[in-house]
Amino acid sequence: MKDKLTIIGILGPLFLFCILGICTPDVELSKEERRKLEQIPKFSTTAIQNNTYFSKWTNYFTDQFPYRNEFRKLKGLISLNVFQKKTENNVVQIDDTLYEINPYIDKKSLTHFTEQLNKTITTYNNASNIYYSIIPDKTYYLEDKKIPKLDYNSLVDQIKKEFKNYTYISLFEELNKESYFKTDIHWKQNALENVLKNLKKAMNLPDSNLSWSKQEVSPFYGALKSRIPNNIAEETITFYTNDSIEQAIVYNYEKQTTEKAYQKENINHLDGYDVFLSGATALLIIENEHATTNKELIVFRDSFASSLIPLLIPEYQKITLIDLRYIKSEYLKNIPEISFQNNPDILLLYSVPLINNSYTLK
Numbered sequence: 001m002k003d004k005l006t007i008i009g010i011l012g013p014l015f016l017f018c019i020l021g022i023c024t025p026d027v028e029l030s031k032e033e034r035r036k037l038e039q040i041p042k043f044s045t046t047a048i049q050n051n052t053y054f055s056k057w058t059n060y061f062t063d064q065f066p067y068r069n070e071f072r073k074l075k076g077l078i079s080l081n082v083f084q085k086k087t088e089n090n091v092v093q094i095d096d097t098l099y100e101i102n103p104y105i106d107k108k109s110l111t112h113f114t115e116q117l118n119k120t121i122t123t124y125n126n127a128s129n130i131y132y133s134i135i136p137d138k139t140y141y142l143e144d145k146k147i148p149k150l151d152y153n154s155l156v157d158q159i160k161k162e163f164k165n166y167t168y169i170s171l172f173e174e175l176n177k178e179s180y181f182k183t184d185i186h187w188k189q190n191a192l193e194n195v196l197k198n199l200k201k202a203m204n205l206p207d208s209n210l211s212w213s214k215q216e217v218s219p220f221y222g223a224l225k226s227r228i229p230n231n232i233a234e235e236t237i238t239f240y241t242n243d244s245i246e247q248a249i250v251y252n253y254e255k256q257t258t259e260k261a262y263q264k265e266n267i268n269h270l271d272g273y274d275v276f277l278s279g280a281t282a283l284l285i286i287e288n289e290h291a292t293t294n295k296e297l298i299v300f301r302d303s304f305a306s307s308l309i310p311l312l313i314p315e316y317q318k319i320t321l322i323d324l325r326y327i328k329s330e331y332l333k334n335i336p337e338i339s340f341q342n343n344p345d346i347l348l349l350y351s352v353p354l355i356n357n358s359y360t361l362k
Contacts, residue, residue: 089227092147096232097182098224099139103148105155106356113358114162117300117348120329121166125340128298130166131203132348134159134355135304137185141177155352166348169202171195183232184222185353186273189307190214190238196311203345205315208292212240217264220272237267237275239307244290244314253283253335254326261286261310276306282326285337286319293317296344300324302354320344328362 090101140152179191219234250259266274296318320338332338
């Protein structure tokens with residue numbers, strides 16, 4: 001009798017999980033892990049011959065395991081609270097926030113960054129009002145002295161030497177660690193009021209008394225959440241809009257389609273930050289016939305600009321967003337929609353993580 005109970009105790013849960021696995025629909029995406037999950041492998045003689053067919057079945061059973069997310073959370077809690085594991089994949093959890101740790105300046109990357117931007121500006125236009133801002137990562141605001149940080153002052157000073165003909169707009173004082181998502185490297189749009197005021201003042205834009213409406217979408221799981229076991233809950237993306245932003249026409253040059261500045265449905269993408277201007281995109285052209293000025297703006301940017309630029313739409317008739325990670329600078333001359341000759345404002349808006357690893361700039 002005792003042996004039977006032992007067998008039942010062992011095989012019972014296994015049998016239960018098999019039944020649950022059969023009855024539970026397969027999941028296509030894991031937002032928490034920001035990846036596609038393995039689906040039922042398709043049979044083929046090629047897969048059998050190269051020994052991938054059965055390994056895919058192993059991955060399928062692992063990915064579609066019942067209550068997989070709950071077990072992942074339990075593992076994270078044990079790792080954090082029992083084994084006191086704080087750092088993994090260069091990510092550390094301090095209280096209820098995740099930080100990406102990179103304490104070293106890549107001097108070659110800084111040189112590559114400034115050379116690429118200088119080459120682009122001098123090739124197309126060096127007569128406009130040219131501004132630049134460096135967006136600090138949230139580790140800059142971390143008060144824990146045990147966590148190593150890179151030398152932000154040295155990084156900024158080096159860029160200032162190379163960008164001496166451009167106007168520097170500092171944003172370090174306008175942010176704090178609460179300005180960023182807890183599970184992501186990006187800043188929150190609803191924390192950018194001071195950033196927006198500082199930019200507008202430096203770029204001689206009117207201090208328009210605009211009205212805004214607040215909207216929210218969820219759940220948002222940041223890029224850092226999948227890189228370390230953690231117990232941090234899902235987050236909410238908050239964004240501001242008004243008639244001027246809603247009526248603006250955003251032309252996506254890659255897709256050759258027009259879009260809205262905000263796309264709520266993109267919260268369901270692997271990267272929920274795609275709610276802002278479709279996320280990573282080589283070239284966007286925004287036109288706003290209801291702008292408060294007749295000015296144009298060209299922005300060379302990384303992903304941080306996606307959430308900031310919508311707030312500048314009311315001020316400009318035309319905004320061109322260029323991401324040199326996805327389009328080579330020499331191709332810009334073949335795009336007639338980019339009007340460097342109309343003496344636009346030019347803003348170089350880049351974050352410390354990209355500047356310190358700029359090899360993707362073309």
